[in-house]
Amino acid sequence: MLQISEKATDMPASAIRKLVPLSDAAEAEGVKVYHLNVGAPDIQSPDCVFDALRARCDQLKNISYTNSAGLMDLRRGMAEKYYKSIGLDVSPDELLITEGGSESFSVAMQIVANPGDEIIVVEPFYTNYKTFAYLYGITLKVVQTNIRDSFAVPSMDAFEKLVTPWTKAVLISNPCNPSGKLFTKTEMLQIGAFCKKHDLFLISDEVYREFCYTSEPHFSALSIPDCEQNVILADSVSKRYNLCGTRIGCMVSRNKHVMAAMLKFAQSRLCPPLLGQYAALGALDTPQSYFDEVRKEYIQRRNCVVAALNQMPGVFSPMPYGAFYTVAQLPVDDAERFAKWLLTTFRADGETVMITPASGFFLTTGVGRNYARIAYVLEVPALERAMAILARALQEYPGRTL
Amino acid sequence: MLQISEKATDMPASAIRKLVPLSDAAEAEGVKVYHLNVGAPDIQSPDCVFDALRARCDQLKNISYTNSAGLMDLRRGMAEKYYKSIGLDVSPDELLITEGGSESFSVAMQIVANPGDEIIVVEPFYTNYKTFAYLYGITLKVVQTNIRDSFAVPSMDAFEKLVTPWTKAVLISNPCNPSGKLFTKTEMLQIGAFCKKHDLFLISDEVYREFCYTSEPHFSALSIPDCEQNVILADSVSKRYNLCGTRIGCMVSRNKHVMAAMLKFAQSRLCPPLLGQYAALGALDTPQSYFDEVRKEYIQRRNCVVAALNQMPGVFSPMPYGAFYTVAQLPVDDAERFAKWLLTTFRADGETVMITPASGFFLTTGVGRNYARIAYVLEVPALERAMAILARALQEYPGRTL
Numbered sequence: 001m002l003q004i005s006e007k008a009t010d011m012p013a014s015a016i017r018k019l020v021p022l023s024d025a026a027e028a029e030g031v032k033v034y035h036l037n038v039g040a041p042d043i044q045s046p047d048c049v050f051d052a053l054r055a056r057c058d059q060l061k062n063i064s065y066t067n068s069a070g071l072m073d074l075r076r077g078m079a080e081k082y083y084k085s086i087g088l089d090v091s092p093d094e095l096l097i098t099e100g101g102s103e104s105f106s107v108a109m110q111i112v113a114n115p116g117d118e119i120i121v122v123e124p125f126y127t128n129y130k131t132f133a134y135l136y137g138i139t140l141k142v143v144q145t146n147i148r149d150s151f152a153v154p155s156m157d158a159f160e161k162l163v164t165p166w167t168k169a170v171l172i173s174n175p176c177n178p179s180g181k182l183f184t185k186t187e188m189l190q191i192g193a194f195c196k197k198h199d200l201f202l203i204s205d206e207v208y209r210e211f212c213y214t215s216e217p218h219f220s221a222l223s224i225p226d227c228e229q230n231v232i233l234a235d236s237v238s239k240r241y242n243l244c245g246t247r248i249g250c251m252v253s254r255n256k257h258v259m260a261a262m263l264k265f266a267q268s269r270l271c272p273p274l275l276g277q278y279a280a281l282g283a284l285d286t287p288q289s290y291f292d293e294v295r296k297e298y299i300q301r302r303n304c305v306v307a308a309l310n311q312m313p314g315v316f317s318p319m320p321y322g323a324f325y326t327v328a329q330l331p332v333d334d335a336e337r338f339a340k341w342l343l344t345t346f347r348a349d350g351e352t353v354m355i356t357p358a359s360g361f362f363l364t365t366g367v368g369r370n371y372a373r374i375a376y377v378l379e380v381p382a383l384e385r386a387m388a389i390l391a392r393a394l395q396e397y398p399g400r401t402l
Numbered sequence: 403m404l405q406i407s408e409k410a411t412d413m414p415a416s417a418i419r420k421l422v423p424l425s426d427a428a429e430a431e432g433v434k435v436y437h438l439n440v441g442a443p444d445i446q447s448p449d450c451v452f453d454a455l456r457a458r459c460d461q462l463k464n465i466s467y468t469n470s471a472g473l474m475d476l477r478r479g480m481a482e483k484y485y486k487s488i489g490l491d492v493s494p495d496e497l498l499i500t501e502g503g504s505e506s507f508s509v510a511m512q513i514v515a516n517p518g519d520e521i522i523v524v525e526p527f528y529t530n531y532k533t534f535a536y537l538y539g540i541t542l543k544v545v546q547t548n549i550r551d552s553f554a555v556p557s558m559d560a561f562e563k564l565v566t567p568w569t570k571a572v573l574i575s576n577p578c579n580p581s582g583k584l585f586t587k588t589e590m591l592q593i594g595a596f597c598k599k600h601d602l603f604l605i606s607d608e609v610y611r612e613f614c615y616t617s618e619p620h621f622s623a624l625s626i627p628d629c630e631q632n633v634i635l636a637d638s639v640s641k642r643y644n645l646c647g648t649r650i651g652c653m654v655s656r657n658k659h660v661m662a663a664m665l666k667f668a669q670s671r672l673c674p675p676l677l678g679q680y681a682a683l684g685a686l687d688t689p690q691s692y693f694d695e696v697r698k699e700y701i702q703r704r705n706c707v708v709a710a711l712n713q714m715p716g717v718f719s720p721m722p723y724g725a726f727y728t729v730a731q732l733p734v735d736d737a738e739r740f741a742k743w744l745l746t747t748f749r750a751d752g753e754t755v756m757i758t759p760a761s762g763f764f765l766t767t768g769v770g771r772n773y774a775r776i777a778y779v780l781e782v783p784a785l786e787r788a789m790a791i792l793a794r795a796l797q798e799y800p801g802r803t804l
Contacts, residue, residue, distance in 0.1 A: 002601045002631055004659050005570070008513040014669035017470060038467065045464040053677070057456045062447040062644040063681060065440065068419060099501060099649070102671050111410040115517075115539070131670045137517070168407070199404045229404055242464040245676030247501070247649075261410035267419045268533045269504045274647030275455070275677035279465060 015127050015360025022343040023354050034386035037354040041377040045242045046290050052282025068266040070097020071277050077284045088222050096262050097272045101207040101236030101249040106132040107265045108232045112169040112201040113138045120170045124361035126177045142363045150318035151181045169201035175208040178361045178373040179327045180320020185219040192224035207236040208323040228254040241283040246276030301376040308387035314402040325375050333399035335372045348389045417529050417762025424745040425756050434753040436788035443779040447644045454684025470668040472499025473679050479686045490624050499674045503609040503638030503651040508534040509667045510634045514571040514603040515540045522572045526763035528579045544765045552720035553583040571603035577610040580763045580775040581729045582722020587621040594626035609638040610725040630656040643685040648678030703778040710789035716804040727777050735801035737774045750791045
């Protein structure tokens, strides 16, 4: 019998995206859905992006391949304009343009680990780490945290206990998708020392670096002293400039073996998208005022959402200090069932909300079953309305536990 | 010791791209290099592409994610404008937008085969089939052909002999990169019947479909009767509209299990590049006259190159009937050594040529060692000059075997 592979059959579907058909159906019926589910902000991209693209349209003869590592102008620009502006000393040779942050960390996982090897992650973590670990036959080992503790990183003992001869790396996202947790400098130094001690790579996914809401600057893994060879940075222009659809990110590492391996992987997909590279090149001229405005806006949005959540009976959300998400504990039997019910059944004056059930961000069985990830990617009035709808839904949901 | 994975260490480097640093160095010295090495044509993209992009730049607020399967407008447009125009009845549900043809066939390989499974390929074949087979732990089994026979597909006995309980698919490129071989309708029907008989998938990479130089229309795997469930088509807008850098392709299959699996893979990389999708949408309005002109141009280029090659002492090139490549047998000890020598040492009045050693397109040991792939992607006067340089180089090369 003609059959697809077990690998494809057993592959988990994206927790974030599998509700999409239900929301499409609701919208087709004329229901207004407030999308708190995807990290796709409504913020305008900087004007310099479109100016750069228009200029290219007038000059281009065709849209050709670039070097597999990306346009040298973009590599140089990222190193000399962007990284320099945030105090990181990166040379173009230490930087390779990828198809979004996704390609960067997914290839990094293969560069550090063979099938059967292990990578340590801190729970909750970005759901596609699990997808790629599955595809590459890598086992994820989990450091547990606690929502009541704001998902603080526990003592290094929790990491030490997970080390085996097969452990190859620690993989974190900082600020964290889904929890909005911002790793402190102290935490980063400890994780760096742990990686150094056990000869592990540290894959640091920092695509939300521009979204930090403390007075301290973001502390990048690249800044950990004496850890140069261990660190692999996954980065992206997606969130920084509201260019998610360009599919342009980068990998940064000072480890020459890592970069040489990355180039081989990059060659297999020929090149990163040229038009997205041009957009990213244009984005390098974004004025600081753009980031200041965006940050101010997100602080308002966060404050609005977190306050509203904690006012709902039985709901708890810690205060996130980075990214544009929070993970909230809900008084429901099962957040996935609740999210489906919101899309298929519940209507508040013809409106509803879409949230992401958070169990996909956990590996430990049972943990996160009544948690949801809320992306605060709408304007404050829309968020206020969405929170009111959510509050009402929690009162009416048949599977409520209060 | 901190070490990258064996998987990354042992991964083969791209045969096509590993000479790039040498050509960069030559060009940095002021040497003019005629690039016969990459399938990156110099032909202008249709005007409607840039018109569409300009219009989007004026409308867009930001560059956001699309559905993982691509924009519905593009899926519909490809089905209803492009595939319909070439006589193929495809519905948008049977079509998913990919990151170039590369993502399409590389995911198809994983959808049909587990690690340890086998896929049958016809030699010579596109070098990245080998790369992806390596990455996914799939074994390629090879049907050999003969350059003197114009790489004709041998009798089905050659395929039958390779079948084991682990065989899952046949993978072809038609027209073929690197050989320019065009599969005849008879060959396609035989391969289809073979796949049907053994319950194998047929992955058909048809990214060069628009480049056929016989009076017969291209015979797509989708046209094989009674083989609907077996066929997975890998396609791309790269070559068709000279949009290689957009990284937009598609997978087409009437097999619902295949498409459902493809969507899971697609979700893991979030979405195909938006700007490239807009370019591809614009390209759907390309007038037939564009393709007629391009085809006429390539026939002239092919005739120029193949005639010139066969006039060189000891050189043999069959006549290719598709794509824009030919594989030529050269009177040299080793085509890779020769290609390097061309870039590092040989100069004809300050000029040289870059060719692709063909051994990367073969798996059978020793075969193809003195073959090169020549891409006829320059205008006729440049090709004439490049052929004159190649002829002179073959006379002077220290490792010549004539």
